[in-house]
Amino acid sequence: MKPIKVGLLGLGTVGTGVVRIVEGHQADLLSQTGSPIEIASILVQDKSKNRNISVSPDKLTENPWDIVENPEIDVVVEVMGGIELSKELMLACLEKGKHIVTANKDLMALHGPEILAKAAEKGCDVFYEASVAGGIPIIRTLIEGFSSDRITKIMGIVNGTTNYILTKMSQEGAAYADVLKEAQQLGYAESDPTSDVEGFDAARKMTILGTLGFHANVALGDVEVKGISNVTKEDITYGKRLGYEVKLLGIAERQDDHISISVQPTMVKKSHPLASVNGVFNAVYVYGEAVGETMFYGPGAGEMPTATSVVADLVAVVRNMNLGINGRRGFKPYKEKKLKTDEQIASKNFILLHVADKAGVLAQITQVFAQYDVSLESVLQHPNASNPNAEIIIITHDASKASINKVLKQFESLDVVHEIKSVYRVEG
C-alpha cells in the first residue's frame, strides 16, 4: 500500500514527540489506518543543530515552502507556532489540497474560520485537537460525543502554568511573585509569562471551545479576560477558610440563545471536580442539558501528551483519505452569535472589603447590596484580627454583573469602605 507522506513544520518539543510516535508505533498505525505513515520532510530552523532524536539529515529543510510545494506530501503537521507565517503556509497548503493537523491555538483562535472555510472549499481536513488541553481529546468529545446534546456551560482549567502557580500558592501559602519565579526556573513558565499569567493563552483556548460548544463563531475579542497576577495569598487563605480554591477558569456559558465567555480567577467550591485539579494538569468541565455534569482531565502540555493528540488527528486524516471523505466531516458553526449583556451575565461573587472598624458599617454595606437587589449568601466580619481595618467577606447569591458593578461603584463613594480588596466569581 502506498505510504501517506507527512510534512512536519517544526521539530521542537511537540514535533519531536510526533516523530517518536509515528516512528515508534508504525505497526499499530498501519493496523489502525490500513496505510503506512511516513514523515517525509521536516522544517527546522537550523539543520546543523544537535537534536535528541535521530532523523535522517536529507529529510530536514530550513525552507517551509519546500514542504508546501512538495507534490508528494499529503498531510502537513504544523507544530511551529506563530501566527502570520503559519497562516500563510496553512492557506497555501490547503490551496494545494494538503490536509492539515495543527497544535496552534493562536492560529485557530484568530484565523480558524478563514482556514476552515478554505479547507471546506478545497475538500481538505483541518484538525486541531492538540490546540486545547494537550492530551485531553476534548475537541472530538465536543464535536462527536455531545453532538446530540445542548451544552450550557464549559469551564476549563486550560493553562497549566497558572494552575501550577495557583496550586503552589494554595498548598504552600506562598506569594504569587515567588511561585512565578520558581515556575520560571523549572521551565513551567516563560521568561515573559504575560500570555499565561494574564489569561491570554486561556482566552484563545476558550475561543475554540466556545465555538465548538455553542456552534457559533466565537472571536477572541468576545472573551473577557482577567489574569492571576493580582491574586494574593490572603485571597487564597480566605477562600480556603470558606471552602474554596482559587482557579483560573475559562467559562463559556449559554442561556437560551445568548452566550458569554470569560477567563478569570474564580473561587471554586472544594466539592466541585475542578477544585482538585492540581499542578500543570488541565481539565474541562462540560455541562449539557441532557447529560448533566461531565469532566475530562489530563495533561495540558508536554512533548508526548500533545504529540498523542497530533498523531490521533493524523490517524483521522489518513482514515478519511482511505474512505475518500476528507473535508466532509469538518465542524461548521450554524448558529448566530449573540453575546450576553452585563445584565444577563450572572454568578455568585466573593467580595473582600477593608472597612472602617466602627458601628453601623455592616448596615451601610448590606444596604448597598439591597439597593441593587443583590441578595447575600453569607457575610463574615473580622476574619483577620491582625489587620488595622475591619475586613468583611461577602458571598452573594447569583447576581448580574451589571448589579455587582453598580454595588462596587457605590462602595467607592462610601467613606466607610477603605478598599475593595478583591472580587472573584464563585462557582460550584
Place this chain on the structure above:
Amino acid sequence: MKPIKVGLLGLGTVGTGVVRIVEGHQADLLSQTGSPIEIASILVQDKSKNRNISVSPDKLTENPWDIVENPEIDVVVEVMGGIELSKELMLACLEKGKHIVTANKDLMALHGPEILAKAAEKGCDVFYEASVAGGIPIIRTLIEGFSSDRITKIMGIVNGTTNYILTKMSQEGAAYADVLKEAQQLGYAESDPTSDVEGFDAARKMTILGTLGFHANVALGDVEVKGISNVTKEDITYGKRLGYEVKLLGIAERQDDHISISVQPTMVKKSHPLASVNGVFNAVYVYGEAVGETMFYGPGAGEMPTATSVVADLVAVVRNMNLGINGRRGFKPYKEKKLKTDEQIASKNFILLHVADKAGVLAQITQVFAQYDVSLESVLQHPNASNPNAEIIIITHDASKASINKVLKQFESLDVVHEIKSVYRVEG
C-alpha cells in the same frame, strides 16, 4: 431531504430519553447531520400502558419483527436489554442492512465479536457508546482520541450502584447491608442486586473497554470478578485512616503483549483522581504510554445521560449514511489476546489480619512475606485496641498475585494467625 427513519426497540427509561432528545432537538440534529431524523416505529410491551411521554399510538407495536421487517427503517436503536432475543433481532436487522445503535452492555460483552463481524459483512454500523459509563463518551475516546497511543491501564468506576453504596459507607460509617437496603428504597439498586454488587455488571463493561483499549477480543470469562458484598465498615475505616478510599474498580492492564482484566474492591489512595468520584457518578481513568494520566468523569446511568450517548451514536450513523461510509469506520481488534498469569499480575496489597496477641508474632508474619520475596511498604499493629485479637495491617510493595496467594495460604497454616480478615488490591 428524505428523513432518516429510526426504529426504537424499547420505551423504558432510556428509550423515553431518546424520544425526548430526537423530538426536542430536531433543528440541531438537522443542522448537524443534514438530515431530518424521525422515530418511525417503537416496540413496547403493552400498547395500552400510560406513559409520561406522548407518542402517536400508531407508531407503537408489540411485535419487534414489525420493526426488523419494515423496509423503510434505516437505523434500529436497541434499548430493550436482555440477551438472546436482542441478539437474534440485531443479527436480523444487520441481515437486512439496518444500522444499529445499542445501549446493551450484556449483548456487546457476550456477543460483540459476532455482531460486529456480521455488521462488517453487511456494511452496517454498530455503535454502542451508551453501553459503558452512560453519558461519558469513553468508547469514542478510546477508539479515536487515543488511536495514536498505546494504552497500558484502564481503571473504571463503571457501576453507579456499588459506588453509591461504598460512598455512603465511607461518608456515614454505615454497614453494607443497611446502605444496600436504602439504595434499594431509593431505586439506586435492584431488588435482586446481585449483578451490581457482585461485580458482574462492571465485568461486562470492562470486557468492552479492555477490547477497545488493547485491540484484542477480551471475553467476559477473561475477567476475574469480586464484588463488594464482603466489604466491611472496618475495612473502610482502616483504609481511610491510612489514606485510602475503597472503590469497586474495573482494572484492565497491559504489559508488553500480556493483559489482565479484573473487577474488585480496591483501596485507592485519596490523592488519586478516582478516589473522589462519589455517589452514582462513573469515571474511567486511562493511562497511555505517551499521554500519561487522563480521566473521564460523568453520569453513569439515567434517562437523559444515557440517551445523550445513544443519540450521539445515531448522529454518527446518519453522518456516515450521508457520506456513504457505513460499516467502514468500525473497530476491529488486530492483536492476539494473551492473558497474564498470576505470576505476571502485580500490585500493592492491603492485608488485615487478626493474630494472637503475644511476643514474636510480627516476626513470624513478616518472615512469611520474606520467604516469598514480598517486600512491605508499611506494617501497623494494634490499630483497634477494642478487639480481643491483635490486629495487623500490612501494605505490601508491588508483588505478584501468585506470591500473595502463597503467603495467604501459609498464613492459614500458622497458629498465630487467627483470621485473614481482608485482602485488597491497592492503587494510586
